[in-house]
Structure formats: structure tokens, C-alpha cells
Amino acid sequence: MERVSLSNASFEGENNAYLLADGTDTILIDTGDWTDTTRDRLRAFLRGRDLDIEAIDRIYLTHWHPDHTGLAGEIQSRSGASVHVHARDAPLVEGDPDSWAALRSLQERYFDGWGLPASKRAEIRDRMVDTPVYETPEVTPFEDGDVFSVNGRHLEVVHASGHAAGLCLFETTLDGASVVFSGDALLPVYTPNVGGADVRVERPLQRYLDALRTIADAGYETAWPGHRDPITDPATRAASIVRHHEERAWNVLATVERRGPVDTWTVSRELFGELAGIHALHGPGEVYAHLDHLERTGDVVSDGSEYRLAAGVADRLERRDGRRWDLSI
Template sequence: MHRIQLDNREFEGANAVYLLGADEDGPTTLVDTATAQPTVQRELADGLAAAGVGLADVDQVLLTHFHGDHAGGAGAVQQAGDAVVRVHDADAPLVERDASALAEFEDRQTTLFDEWGMPERAAGELRDRLAADALWSDPAASVEPFGDGDRFAVGTGEIEVWHLPGHTVGQCGFVLDDGDERALFSGDALLPKYTPNVGGADIRDEDALQHYLDALVRIVEGGFDVAYPGHRQPIEEPADRARHILAHHRERTGRVVDVLAEHGPADAWTVSAHLFGDLAGIHILHGPGEAYAHLEHLQDAGLVAVDGGEYALREERPALDPLFPALD
């Protein structure tokens, strides 16, 4: 396995993509591609060359999710050598840049920005940023969708798809167990430094936080020796990292409750401002999206009521422990 670090100063640090099977018979496989930006694609070509592989030698690309910093270069890799590009069926239309899927996504964004209480100035800045980010994915790839539990040959071994939604609806990890090491290629489901955004990173998911909590529990119980994330360095204790993120979301939900208790009913934008302060760039999306995911989690549990986009506590200090898994 070859880990290739690629430039990314916009999100969670340098992207990591993984080359599997280059030294073996069987499919030469790339897990994620990073963006389509020319400098990044040159870095990818150089990283592959260092492993004795050219872009045209890649037989298949396994994408963890649709975001441009993971899937944006898939079309270029495919064009170089006709590689098969695979992604979860929920994210496939966005990787293919399907016009109706993109239009539906943008309509949903507009609806939620209004529902969250996002000021028009901030919404305009965000739309400009998202339009620029669309250039990170070019050209579009033709994909073959997969689902949870599907298996694919990788070199002389086999890799299994694990659906780990929350960050996106189709976020997946890939499990590779060679007998010596049980590894999870985790994409953005598990990161070593930051906690993956939920709520803003994929506005299609109406229960993003619960889905992500379930994914974290699955990782804890997965028995992994190591996780290879989509950014930065490998994670040597994946279960411990997943537990830490679970505790983080429990603490953040408590902070959301504190905001509502102290300031009264509020929309997602206002709660986000209390949690994160002033926002710029992509955080204009991620901040209120994260607040929204936690507010909806509280609403689904019957602990808050919503009226006209504003959330209010049903009781002064609701019990939060039942909303989160108890793990050893």
C-alpha cells in the first residue's frame, strides 16, 4: 500500500489517497483522487510514478464520497486509462454531475439557508464559494455504484465496502484485512485532527447526526488495527478516536442546549453564532449546518420544539444521555 499526500489548504489538511495492488497481480486500485486542480493532479501523477505506476495503469478508483477534495480528480484518472470508478449509489449522481441531482441539491440548499436564518450577505458569499469549489471536479466521471457489503478485488486481495453515513449520505469506508492488519480506509468518516462536519457537508441528510453516531459505533466495534483517513496521517487507535468524536458530539449537544437555555428560542444561524462566532468561507455552510444537525437531533428526541425555524427547549434541562450510545 502506498499513501500519497496531496495539497489541500481548504479543509481538514492535506488529502491522503491510497494506491493498492500496484506490486501485485490483480486490479491496481486508487482510493480517492483528491481535487481536479492541475497542481494537485500533477502531485498525484508524481506520487503514482514514485510507486512505479502511471495514471493509465489504474484499473479502478474507489471513492469514499462525492466531495470534490476526494472525488474531483476521478474523471481525469478515468480518462487517462479507462479506470472503473466506483462510489456509493447515494453519492453517484453527484460524482457524475447529473443535472437533475445537482439542481435538486441546490434547491435544497436554498431552502435550508432560509430555514436556518442565514443572512443574504452570508448566503451570497457562500454561493460564490460553492460555485468556485465546483471547479474542483472536472471532468465528470462515469461511475458504477456500490452498496454496503459489496466486495472488490484489490491486487491479490479483496476489499469490503462499509457504509458510514453522516458526513455525506453515501460516505463509505473500505475494509482490508490481510491477516496481519485489519485496516479501514475511512475517508472523512474518521479523521485524526478535526471532527468531520455533519449537517452542512451534505444537506440531503435529514438525520445526519444520528447516522453519524451509528457509523462511529460501527467503527468502534469493527476491531480495526489502523484507519487510513482521507486527510493527514494514519490513525493508530481507530476505536479510541471514534469514542472521542462521540464524546465531542455529546458535549456539543450540551452546548446547544446551553445556548437555548440562556438566550431563548433561536434558529440554526443564531445558535451557530453562539457556538462558533463569525464565519467565513466554507464555514458559513458548516457552522449552521452542524448546529442544525444537533437541533434536529434534539427535536427528533422530543426535547425541543420548532416554530418558524426557531428552536425552543421543551424543558429547562433535558436529559441528553439517552441520545448517545454508551460505549465501554
């Protein structure tokens, strides 16, 4: 297995694709985006191994986001490679117009509920299109628990929703060690956005915490993420992200106490400042994920689009020694 570092202008750092070519099949996990820089890097990497795009037999995608799927259609058209992705994400990867229109409509409904200003909605729309502008593939959907044979080893699908509805891990054994291709579920530097990155996910923070528990309990020796460098202690990294969300929960509650009743956009501005571009989606999305979780645990209550603290929560905030809002693993 080899990691292919590809281009990406986003804050997560350069995308990774993974080449498994130590047998009769040539496999890619993720493809990076559709830009010329990514295409050139992938071609150069393959040439250095006496391969080309036409040699790729199968592509496994961790989730639908374009920075992970952008070249899948082009590779398929050149090589005939099959493209595999979780069933929840398959229509978006294929570029189904109805599915993309439904996503945009759902986003607009959330924007209404979050109190997103018209100017911020326009910035988000400028970064998005109704259907992909790059070549899209035909896909073969898979489900949680499916197992693929890859050059004499098993590659097992583990559904890990939260950041995206169909986000999946691929677990396998390399050199006798249990490893996982974690996509954006586990990143070494940043925490993946929940709530804004895919508004189709119901209870996004809870789903993501469940994914972190799955990673922590699995005992993987290494995680190969969708961005940046490998993670040598996945369980510890998962626990640190949980602590991050615990701290964010305190900060969200403190903001609701100080400004409430308050809408999602106002809490986002308090925590993250004046966000622009795609961050104007991710910031309030993350706050929404926390408010949704805190409402379900009885720590905040909502009246339409505004939130206030539930009875007794202000005292726990003052003591800062209350329960952990069901976030610990």
C-alpha cells in the same frame, strides 16, 4: 498499500489517496481534488514507483465531495479506469445537472429554515457551482456490503452516512491486520462536518453516530483517513468524537436556554462566531444537526424555525448531570 499525500487548502489538512498496486491491478482509493498541485503530486508519486496515470485500473471513491473525487474523470479518460462510488453519490460524481440543481435547491430551503443572512448565502454560492468545473467520470455504483477483489484481498464496502449521504468505508486486511479506509468518517484531528456538508442526509447526527458505532465495534487495528495521518486506535478516536458531540449538545442547549426562542443561525454565531465562506455553511449545518437530534429526543421543541428548551431540560442543564442524549457508544 501506500498513502499518497495530496494538496488541500481546507482546514482538515492535506487529502490522502491510497495506492494498492501489489499485484496485477493498480487501484486508487480517492483521487484528491482537481488542482494542478494535486495532479503534479500524484504524477510524481506514481513515477517514483515506475507507474503513470495510464496504469490505473480502478478507482474507489469514499464519497462525492470534490476534494476526494476531483481527478477521477481525468484519470478515467487517460487510463480507462473504472470509477466506483456508492449509489447515493453516483449522480453527483457524474455531474448530473438535475442532481446538482436538486442539491442547490435543497440547500436554499435549509438556508431559509436556518435563518441564514443573504450575505452569507452569497459567500457560500461564491464557493460553489451548479455542476462540477472539472472533468467528471462515468461511474459504477456500489452498495453497502459489496465486496471487491483487489490483488488477492477483499475490499468490503461499509456504508457510513452522516458527513455525506453516500460516504463509505472500505475494510480489508493488510499484513494480517483488519484495517479500514475511513474517508472523512473518521479523521485524526478534526471532526467531520455533519448537517452542512451534505444536506441530503436525513437525521445527520444520528447517522454519523451510527457510523462511529460501526467503527468502534469493528475492531479495526488502523484507520487510513481521507486527511492527515493514520489512526492507530480507531475505536478510541471514534469514542472521543462522540464525547465531542456530547459536549456540543450541552453547548447548543445552553445557548437555546440563554437566547431562546432562537433560530439556527443565531446559535451558530454564539458557538462559532462570525463565520465566512464555506464555514457559513458548515457552522449552522452542524448546529442544525444537533437541534434536529435534540428535538427528536424531546430536549428542544420548535415553532417554525425557532427552538426553545423542552420542559425540565433547564434543570438538567443547571445540574449538568442529566442523561447523555443518546450519544454514548
